[in-house]
Amino acid sequence: MAAPSSYHHGDLRRAVVSAALEVIRSDGVAAISLRDLARRAGVSHAAPAHHFKDKTGLLTAIATEGFELLAAALNAVPTGTAHRLREMGSRYVGFALGHPAHFEVMFRPHLLRGDDPDLATARERVARTLRSGIEDLPAAGRPDARRTGLAAWSLAHGFATLQLSGSLPVLDDDPVETFRTLVDGHPVADLG
Incomplete structure (x- = not known):
């Protein structure tokens, strides 16, 4: 580990976000500490504040990244696709299961800077795609x-949340496929 006496780091922002995502996956959002993340990145305890200011700034950056990843996943479903809405729901579930730490932060507005323009832009991109x-x-x-x-x-959100919490019975080896199967019998599926 590098001595924490220097702010120099190849990509400190990415290193701190990656370390934070690991902490959230293993111990939850409450375990996030900028000082601990700085230690993990091998930099001074003040270095992360240069990129994020505080814990709220870091979590806002994680949520923004999550919304950008979700928008990309949803936009991968071409327009005009049969059952497009159902496939978007499946992509939503797949995103949540593939990025559980992002997902845990994205929909907890009390943890985030609601007036952050990058967050607002990323949220709107997801909303526009869903619309x-x-x-x-x-x-x-x-x-x-x-x-x-x-x-x-x-x-989609409820299914993903229940799956991530371990509250759903094991119905299939592939939760995304289970979601598709469940949606096929739901009134929302009749719409798409």
């Missing part, structure tokens, strides 16, 4: 697009 999935539905199938969107989001 496009609703807009692709036949008009007759979505009398209230906002409620349809809320139902679809709740289904």
Whole structure:
């Protein structure tokens, strides 16, 4: 480990975010400490503050990165795809299971700087993509697009949250495929 007497680090921002994600995965958000993360990165205890200011800034950066990754996953579903909304839900679940530390932080607004412009932009990109999935539905199938969107989001988010907490019974080796199967029998699936 490098002596913590220097601020020099190849990519301190990335090193601190990566270390924070490891801590969140293993011990939860409450275990985050900038001083501990600096120690893990081999830099002075004040160095992370140059990038994040404080713990809230770090968690906001993690949430922003999470929303950017989620938007990329959702945007990978081409428009015009049959059952696009269902596939977006599956990608949402896959994202949550593949990035549990990001997911844990993203939807806890009390931990974040709500006025952060990068966070707002990343959130809006996800929201816009999800809205496009609703807009692709036949008009007759979505009398209230906002409620349809809320139902679809709740289904994917709830499933992912229950899966991550270990609260769901083991139904299949692949939780994303289990989600697809469950959605096929749900009224939201009839819309897409």
